[in-house]
Amino acid sequence: AQSVTQLGSHVSVSEGALVLLRCNYSSSVPPYLFWYVQYPNQGLQLLLKYTSAATLVKGINGFEAEFKKSETSFHLTKPSAHMSDAAEYFCAVDRAGGTSYGKLTFGQGTILTVHP
Amino acid sequence: EPEVTQTPSHQVTQMGQEVILRCVPISNHLYFYWYRQILGQKVEFLVSFYNNEISEKSEIFDDQFSVERPDGSNFTLKIRSTKLEDSAMYFCASRTGTANYGYTFGSGTRLTVV
Numbered sequence: 001a002q003s004v005t006q007l008g009s010h011v012s013v014s015e016g017a018l019v020l021l022r023c024n025y026s027s028s029v030p031p032y033l034f035w036y037v038q039y040p041n042q043g044l045q046l047l048l049k050y051t052s053a054a055t056l057v058k059g060i061n062g063f064e065a066e067f068k069k070s071e072t073s074f075h076l077t078k079p080s081a082h083m084s085d086a087a088e089y090f091c092a093v094d095r096a097g098g099t100s101y102g103k104l105t106f107g108q109g110t111i112l113t114v115h116p
Numbered sequence: 117e118p119e120v121t122q123t124p125s126h127q128v129t130q131m132g133q134e135v136i137l138r139c140v141p142i143s144n145h146l147y148f149y150w151y152r153q154i155l156g157q158k159v160e161f162l163v164s165f166y167n168n169e170i171s172e173k174s175e176i177f178d179d180q181f182s183v184e185r186p187d188g189s190n191f192t193l194k195i196r197s198t199k200l201e202d203s204a205m206y207f208c209a210s211r212t213g214t215a216n217y218g219y220t221f222g223s224g225t226r227l228t229v230v
Contacts, residue, residue, distance in 0.1 A: 043223035
């Protein structure tokens with residue numbers, strides 16, 4: 001069984017400040033981990049993914065995340081927030097393995113607000 | 117960049133009516149999915165589809181739901197007799213042979229049952 005917990009349903013930062021969105025996962029098998037972003041009235045866009053290669057993963061728009069197995073975490077960071085980063089962010093876990101049919105389990109989402 | 121296309125973007129239907137949500141996955145993808153997001157709640161897995169059959173379905177995916185890939189390009193979700201609680205955003209997703217590549221999601225269909 002898999003689960004994802006995102007700490008903080010709302011995060012507010014100033015433009016230019018560090019963005020930190022927290023994600024902890026639980027998985028009985030080695031996980032693949034993903035961050036998706038959803039802008040208002042749009043679909044889910046993949047930001048970055050961890051698929052058992054490098055533990056520090058860089059994604060689009062300056063975001064990165066670090067897989068920490070000992071902490072079962074996959075927190076999302078960006079050094080300097082931009083107004084255009086305002087959106088809802090979802091962490092998700094999948095079962096690893098090439099033969100798996102796969103099934104994403106999502107966290108509840110974190111709404112990021114960026115103020116001037 | 118290849119996209120997953122969903123139609124319609126919005127659909128309003130009366131309770132008890134049948135609806136069909138349509139998706140065109142990326143052409144070389146092998147695995148297809150439907151997820152839904154009730155307003156204010158998590159994105160939830162509904163069903164996965166591979167090699168022309170359902171590979172896994174959630175508890176939500178009861179006998180009122182069905183999926184089909186009728187012509188090798190479209191992937192549809194049918195809700196036979198809609199209920200008020202079926203109101204949600206429905207996302208189609210597809211991926212290649214391994215999860216390494218991640219899933220590509222469509223922009224969703226917002227279904228409102230009145």
